[in-house]
Amino acid sequence: xxxxxxxxxxxxxxxxxxxxxxxxxxxxxxxxxxxxxxxxxxxxxxxxxxxxxxxxxxxxxxxxxxxxxxxxxxxxxxxxxxxxxxxxxxxxxxxxxxxxxxxxxxxxxx
Numbered sequence: 001x002x003x004x005x006x007x008x009x010x011x012x013x014x015x016x017x018x019x020x021x022x023x024x025x026x027x028x029x030x031x032x033x034x035x036x037x038x039x040x041x042x043x044x045x046x047x048x049x050x051x052x053x054x055x056x057x058x059x060x061x062x063x064x065x066x067x068x069x070x071x072x073x074x075x076x077x078x079x080x081x082x083x084x085x086x087x088x089x090x091x092x093x094x095x096x097x098x099x100x101x102x103x104x105x106x107x108x109x110x
Contacts (some may be wrong), residue, residue, distance in 0.1 A: 008071040012064055019060040026053050 004072055004074045008067050008074065012067045015060050022053055022056050028069045
């Protein structure tokens, strides 16, 4: 593996851990981190917290998708120059008979 692929893989893992944490902070029923701000925080209210968490979730998901596609192009496939399809096309195929005959047994008693 090359260094760029390793760095991208580490970034994907970190983004996945962050995405897991952000999703666990949310709660679709009105709980989660947003429920802690019910006491009347006017500057950073409940709805604003939920919007920010949702934007962070979508951003991290897009980031993981982008890094996955980019890391696919950074991998060295190590093409050896051997074309297997030529070997398959040029292979000699021995055709077997459709109905092979039973082996003949020699009987020494006759």
